[in-house]
Amino acid sequence: MNLNSQSPIPLYIQLAQRLRSGIESGVYTVDEKIPSENILADQFSIGRPTVRQATDLLVREGLLQRRRGSGTYVLPPPQKIDLFSLTGTTAALQKSKVASETQLLCKPVLLSADEVSTQSQLPAVLSQRELYTLQRLTSLNGKAALVEHMYLVADVFQGIENLDLENQSLSRVVSDEFHLHATAADQSFDICYPELKVAQALELESAQPALHVSRLLHFGDLQGAVYCDIYCRTDRFQFSQNITVTE
Amino acid sequence: MNLNSQSPIPLYIQLAQRLRSGIESGVYTVDEKIPSENILADQFSIGRPTVRQATDLLVREGLLQRRRGSGTYVLPPPQKIDLFSLTGTTAALQKSKVASETQLLCKPVLLSADEVSTQSQLPAVLSQRELYTLQRLTSLNGKAALVEHMYLVADVFQGIENLDLENQSLSRVVSDEFHLHATAADQSFDICYPELKVAQALELESAQPALHVSRLLHFGDLQGAVYCDIYCRTDRFQFSQNITVTE
DNA sequence: TATGTAAGGTTGTATTGACAACTTTACTGA
DNA sequence: TCAGTAAAGTTGTCAATACAACCTTACATA
Numbered sequence: 001m002n003l004n005s006q007s008p009i010p011l012y013i014q015l016a017q018r019l020r021s022g023i024e025s026g027v028y029t030v031d032e033k034i035p036s037e038n039i040l041a042d043q044f045s046i047g048r049p050t051v052r053q054a055t056d057l058l059v060r061e062g063l064l065q066r067r068r069g070s071g072t073y074v075l076p077p078p079q080k081i082d083l084f085s086l087t088g089t090t091a092a093l094q095k096s097k098v099a100s101e102t103q104l105l106c107k108p109v110l111l112s113a114d115e116v117s118t119q120s121q122l123p124a125v126l127s128q129r130e131l132y133t134l135q136r137l138t139s140l141n142g143k144a145a146l147v148e149h150m151y152l153v154a155d156v157f158q159g160i161e162n163l164d165l166e167n168q169s170l171s172r173v174v175s176d177e178f179h180l181h182a183t184a185a186d187q188s189f190d191i192c193y194p195e196l197k198v199a200q201a202l203e204l205e206s207a208q209p210a211l212h213v214s215r216l217l218h219f220g221d222l223q224g225a226v227y228c229d230i231y232c233r234t235d236r237f238q239f240s241q242n243i244t245v246t247e
Numbered sequence: 248m249n250l251n252s253q254s255p256i257p258l259y260i261q262l263a264q265r266l267r268s269g270i271e272s273g274v275y276t277v278d279e280k281i282p283s284e285n286i287l288a289d290q291f292s293i294g295r296p297t298v299r300q301a302t303d304l305l306v307r308e309g310l311l312q313r314r315r316g317s318g319t320y321v322l323p324p325p326q327k328i329d330l331f332s333l334t335g336t337t338a339a340l341q342k343s344k345v346a347s348e349t350q351l352l353c354k355p356v357l358l359s360a361d362e363v364s365t366q367s368q369l370p371a372v373l374s375q376r377e378l379y380t381l382q383r384l385t386s387l388n389g390k391a392a393l394v395e396h397m398y399l400v401a402d403v404f405q406g407i408e409n410l411d412l413e414n415q416s417l418s419r420v421v422s423d424e425f426h427l428h429a430t431a432a433d434q435s436f437d438i439c440y441p442e443l444k445v446a447q448a449l450e451l452e453s454a455q456p457a458l459h460v461s462r463l464l465h466f467g468d469l470q471g472a473v474y475c476d477i478y479c480r481t482d483r484f485q486f487s488q489n490i491t492v493t494e
Numbered sequence: 495t496a497t498g499t500a501a502g503g504t505t506g507t508a509t510t511g512a513c514a515a516c517t518t519t520a521c522t523g524a
Numbered sequence: 525t526c527a528g529t530a531a532a533g534t535t536g537t538c539a540a541t542a543c544a545a546c547c548t549t550a551c552a553t554a
Contacts, residue, residue, distance in 0.1 A: 012508090
């Protein structure tokens with residue numbers, strides 16, 4: 001079985017399409033290996049770097065995962081989780097009936113207004129204020145799903161560093177301990193390649209993108225009391241949202 | 248100037264980091280070329296394939312664009328557009344004061360219930376119904392930004408194929424002609440690699456991801472009367488959303 | 495001065511080859 | 525039967541080389 005070297009379509013794209021079809025049709029089974037790079041090179045009469053270019057595409061699409069020394073595996077399709085409605089992340093996960101575990105990557109730390117002013121990615125409403133910052137990793141069914149890097153206005157959330165912030169919805173903590181409820185949010189969505197620490201926490205492959213959501217939460221008159229950068233693996237879980245008109 | 252070949256960090260990642268720093272610090276200017284692959288290979292004493300591996304990363308991150316025969320260019324950062332609140336896409340763009348142009352890629356076509364039932368990606372609420380389908384490309388400031396592939400319930404939107412659907416908010420058409428207003432939406436967000444036609448319309452590089460949003464719109468009692476797959480280039484524009492609590 | 499052509503420069507695709515770092519498998523000895 | 529070790533197989537990184545397909549630049553001619 002060979003590829004068409006007279007075709008204007010590059011060989012690596014032809015091979016990628018063959019492999020993609022094989023995955024979709026079940027020829028290659030989820031959680032099992034596809035043939036090794038050397039075997040594919042022989043089968044299709046092309047070089048191993050060209051095979052790697054083809055599998056690079058499918059790794060990036062979230063269909064395959066390479067494991068050094070072991071092989072190249074077919075990944076399962078993503079599950080669906082409502083994450084971007086205003087219910088709060090851990091609450092949404094509990095509703096979705098997936099086993100979820102949240103752990104702190106960084107415990108809450110108090111940042112002075114000077115320190116905050118050096119962090120240019122924070123919204124203007126938070127500049128020049130003291131903030132608590134913390135990072136959490138949430139795994140679903142034992143698999144890393146999302147990382148949250150949160151900033152909370154220190155004045156509003158005094159004492160939060162003494163609370164248990166693992167395996168518990170932040171919105172519940174905010175509600176139970178501070179008697180606040182989010183009333184609105186501004187979010188933006190983009191594709192990014194997270195910094196190394198976040199990529200490692202999410203178990204991302206080299207140059208694998210993540211969905212990045214910047215979320216600024218408003219609590220009635222307390223505008224922008226919480227800011228959160230969320231990094232999601234959309235290849236493992238599909239993140240959804242329900243919204244309604246507010247009029 | 249050389250890379251550290253004794254480092255455990257691969258050479259291509261070291262070079263990528265050097266180039267990224269150069270872009271962020273302004274050493275390499277937006278809309279101008281970085282040094283050619285051969286020049287970088289000489290400068291850093293590495294092979295051209297290794298240089299290409301490094302620039303591959305930055306192309307994927309949306310920092311660089313390669314143009315065959317011309318060079319490798321630094322791309323400008325994305326602009327911010329509110330797209331995922333419930334205001335409707337073209338209306339949101341008008342509000343953002345970017346020059347926007349919307350053109351049909353496919354005019355509305357009526358799909359029979361049989362044809363609809365073969366399209367597995369549509370939500371269950373739409374199966375077994377006659378639908379109009381159409382595709383639109385929206386460009387902002389002359390640059391392809393998003394593609395919408397829409398499905399509208401035929402009973403509800405009879406006659407829509409006779410309306411002008413270019414350069415006009417669908418939500419306005421729906422409002423003016425059918426006296427309907429979206430009251431809620433279910434959306435999900437993921438990173439995808441669109442099919443060729445969509446990728447071409449968006450001017451995506453090979454294996455460049457797009458943000459994919461599936462949106463099901465509800466019009467009061469008319470649940471799920473419009474379904475839309477939206478593919479966005481988040482490297483050119485940053486897409487945002489404002490949501491509020493509905494209680 | 496403008497147009498056309500050729501040469502040079504640039505990125506895109508592909509091959510062959512080598513070695514490192516890892517996992518898996520098979521065999522041997524206690 | 526179990527543990528340890530070596531060999532084989534797998535992916536990851538790197539390089540040289542070649543040719544194709546494109547763009548840019550410079551020069552010549554009308």
